[in-house]
Structures are given as C-alpha cells and as structure tokens.
Amino acid sequence: MNLREVVLQPVAASEEARFRSLMAAHHYLGALPKIGDTLWYVATWQGQWLALLSFSAAAWKCAARDAWIGWDFRHxxxxLHLIANNSRFLILPEHHVANLASRVLALSERRLATDWPARFGYPLLLLETFxxxxxxxxxxxxxxxxHEVGETRGYRRTRTGYSAATGPAKxxxxxxxxxxxxxxxxxxVLDPRYRHGAPHxxxxxxxMLSLPEFFAGIPDPRRGQGRRHPLPTVLAIAAAATLCGMRGYKAISLWAQDLSQxxxxxxxxxxRNRRYEVPSRTVIREVLVRVDPDALNSALQRWNLQHAEDEDLAVDGKTMRNAIDADGRQTHILGVVGHRSQTCYTQKKSAPCP
Structure with missing residues (x-):
C-alpha cells in the first residue's frame, strides 16, 4: 500500500450507518453519537475503508489540558468551541499497516483546518484526545x-454532571x-477571528436582571447632559464582564459589544432604532473611574448576600493602568473572589501601599 494514495474524506450521510456499525463492532468503546459540533471522517485507499475518525466537542473540564493552556477558568x-476532541480513532482490523495511523492523523489536521470553519463557521486552534x-x-x-500533557482524574461525564466515583485515569x-x-x-481578550456567537x-x-437593580441607588458622577446609558446598566455590564474574566476597559467593551439582543x-x-445599544469603551471607563467606590462596594456586597455560593473568600489586588487619581497616583483595586465558585464578588478602590 502506498500511503501517499490514502485519502481522507468526510463521511457522507448515506455512509453514517456503516460508520456506526463498524465503530460498534471494532472499537472497544463502541459507537458514539454526534456530540455538539461533530465531523466524522473515513480514510480510504483505492475505494477501501481503512480507518475511521470522529472529532467532536471538547471535554467540558480537563485539569491537565487547562493547565497546559494556562487559561482562566472563566475564559x-x-x-471551548476552539478545541475539538478526537473522540474515536479506529484502524480497521484488516488494515494495520505501519505508519498508516500517523498518515491519517496528518490528513485529518489538514482537513479540519478547512472543513470545520466551512461547516460550523469558526476555526479550531487545538485538538485533544484521551x-x-x-x-x-x-x-x-x-x-x-x-503532546502528552498529563492524565485525567478518572471522572466521566454524565447527564447530570460528572460521576461520583473515579475510573481509570487516561x-x-x-x-x-x-x-x-x-x-x-x-x-x-480573544482575537475577533476566533469569536463565535454571543459570549457565554x-x-x-x-x-442578569437583578444586577442593574442593585446599582440603582448609586449617584451618577456624570454630568446630566448627554447621559445616553443609565448608570445601573453600565455598572451591571462591567460587573458581569468581570465575572466572565474580562480585565480592563477594552476587554469589558468588547465583551459588551458581543452581547446578544x-x-x-x-x-x-x-x-434605539429598534435595537438595544451597549455603552462604549469611553462611557465604561468614565463611569468606572468616577463612580463612588464605597457606594459601588456596598451594592456589590448586597448582590453577594443574595447570590453568594461561597463560604470562604480570597482577596486579590490589582493596579489599574491609565487610571490616575487627583494626586497623580495610579488607582489600586482590591477584589474579593470566592474559593469554590471562583466568582469575583466585589472590587474596591484603595490607596497604594506605603
């Protein structure tokens, strides 16, 4: 067999029954239904089926993968849509040929680069498998x-979340x-080329509905003229964006622009004009720089009391760039984060440490 003559192509609708049957018969995990965005491939040589592959939605959680990427849990x-899981790979019994598997994997990477965005409207950055x-x-x-990046913890996904008992680590x-x-x-801040749909x-x-209510009593520091966006709305969007991992005015603004109607x-x-408009980056920055920190802190604490999920909290400190007080000093922010949920419950301006 000349491996250069091996071709990889998506499984046609008329071939899906055969694909499932072969997976059920020869793969130790059996057949797999399509999970989320999924592509099935078959490798052929002179019309013969040699290997089957399935690429589907990434694992919801994987500590080894997440640590290798280094992303924030809220990101x-x-x-996750930028990662696909090689959920099945089967070389059919009669075609165990040296280097065939590597050839098929290489072909799948090339196909996914064009097939995935053509089918689902966004590209992939990473593949994973267990x-x-x-x-x-x-x-x-x-x-x-x-690259081998570690092992799973042995939990498996179920309809209600994850299994209580661990199985063999992969x-x-x-x-x-x-x-x-x-x-x-x-x-x-995710590159716009890789965004897909509204932010999660x-x-x-x-x-979401309650956040503006908690900010309703905060005095508006802006001039009365030209207030296009209500203060509670601006603060609610900034708080929600922070909960989703956004840091800085630009990130918050981009997150807001991606919100669905x-x-x-x-x-x-x-x-306005039969559409809901979000505040601009300039408006968000102006509000966050000028708002009364004590009033903001009080509102966030009240929201926390109603929606808290954590008993233990951790305090973290940040220095805001391009935010200077009247004495020419940079503004410092203290944030409170829940240990269990990793939610940022409150942020407060503070004086710099001596």
Whole structure:
C-alpha cells in the first residue's frame, strides 16, 4: 500500500450507518453519537475503508489540558468551541499497516483546518484526545507530534454532571493547529477571528436582571447632559464582564459589544432604532473611574448576600493602568473572589501601599 494514495474524506450521510456499525463492532468503546459540533471522517485507499475518525466537542473540564493552556477558568467556557476532541480513532482490523495511523492523523489536521470553519463557521486552534494506558501507549499520537500533557482524574461525564466515583485515569494528548494556539486561548481578550456567537455569560437570567437593580441607588458622577446609558446598566455590564474574566476597559467593551439582543435587554440597555445599544469603551471607563467606590462596594456586597455560593473568600489586588487619581497616583483595586465558585464578588478602590 502506498500511503501517499490514502485519502481522507468526510463521511457522507448515506455512509453514517456503516460508520456506526463498524465503530460498534471494532472499537472497544463502541459507537458514539454526534456530540455538539461533530465531523466524522473515513480514510480510504483505492475505494477501501481503512480507518475511521470522529472529532467532536471538547471535554467540558480537563485539569491537565487547562493547565497546559494556562487559561482562566472563566475564559475557557467561552473558548471551548476552539478545541475539538478526537473522540474515536479506529484502524480497521484488516488494515494495520505501519505508519498508516500517523498518515491519517496528518490528513485529518489538514482537513479540519478547512472543513470545520466551512461547516460550523469558526476555526479550531487545538485538538485533544484521551488514551487509556491499560490498552494503548499513545505511540501513534506521539509519532504525529501530539503532546502528552498529563492524565485525567478518572471522572466521566454524565447527564447530570460528572460521576461520583473515579475510573481509570487516561493520558491526555493535545495537538496545536496554530503556532500561537496556547497564547490565543489564554489571552485575556480573544482575537475577533476566533469569536463565535454571543459570549457565554456565567450568570443566570435572574442574576442578569437583578444586577442593574442593585446599582440603582448609586449617584451618577456624570454630568446630566448627554447621559445616553443609565448608570445601573453600565455598572451591571462591567460587573458581569468581570465575572466572565474580562480585565480592563477594552476587554469589558468588547465583551459588551458581543452581547446578544436578549442579554442586552436583561441588562436594560438603551433602546434605539429598534435595537438595544451597549455603552462604549469611553462611557465604561468614565463611569468606572468616577463612580463612588464605597457606594459601588456596598451594592456589590448586597448582590453577594443574595447570590453568594461561597463560604470562604480570597482577596486579590490589582493596579489599574491609565487610571490616575487627583494626586497623580495610579488607582489600586482590591477584589474579593470566592474559593469554590471562583466568582469575583466585589472590587474596591484603595490607596497604594506605603
């Protein structure tokens, strides 16, 4: 067999039954339904089926992968779509040929670079897979330049979350599809090329609706003329963006611009020309620099009392760039983060340490 003649192509709708049947018969995990955005491939040589692959939605959580990427937990839920899981890889029994697996993996990377965005509207930055060490060594992935980054903790996904008991740990392999995949995935502001749909807000609908109410009593530091966006709306959007991991005025503004119309309505954004408008970066910065820190802190504490999930809190400090007080000193921010939920409950301006 000439490996250069091996071709990889998506499984046609008329071939899906055969694909499932072969997976069920020959893969130790059996057939797999399509999970989220999924592509199935078949490798052929002179019309013969040689190998089957499935690429589907990434694992919701994987400590080894997440540590390798280095992203904030609040970023990952909005960026998981940029990772695909090689959930099945099967070389059919009669075609175990040297170097065939590496050839098929290389072909799949090339196909995914064009097939995935064409099918789902966004590109991929990273591939992942899990290898059972009791059955395999991961040799084919190493040969194809995949990186082993650790092991799973043995939990498996269920309909209600994760299993209570652990099973055998699996080795975690990843394959970057872009030279700067790790940097892109972990950067505080996601490159616009990789955004897809509205941001994944880590708040319930009721919590989004409640945020503006808690800021309603804060005095507006802006001049009365030209107040296009209500102060509670601006503060609610800034607080929600911070909960989703945004840091800095630009990141908060970009996050706000990506909000769906439904989310904007919940934040009570300005209605104009039959659309809800979000405040600009300039408006957000002006409000956050001028707002009374004590009043803001009090409102956030009240919101925390109603929606808190944590018993233990941690305090963190940051220095805001381009935020100078009347004495020419940079503004310092103290934040309170919940240990269990990792939620940032409150942030307060403070004087610099001596």
């Amino acid at each position: 990952q839920y909005d960026r 290898v059972d060490p009791q059955r395999f060594h991961g040799t084919i992935y190493r040969a194809a330049n995949w 080795r975690v392999f990843v394959r970057p599809l872009h030279a700067r995949a790790r940097a892109c995935l972990s950067h505080p 807000i880590m708040l319930s609908a009721d919590q 439904q989310a904007r309505a919940r934040f009570r954004c300005r209605w």
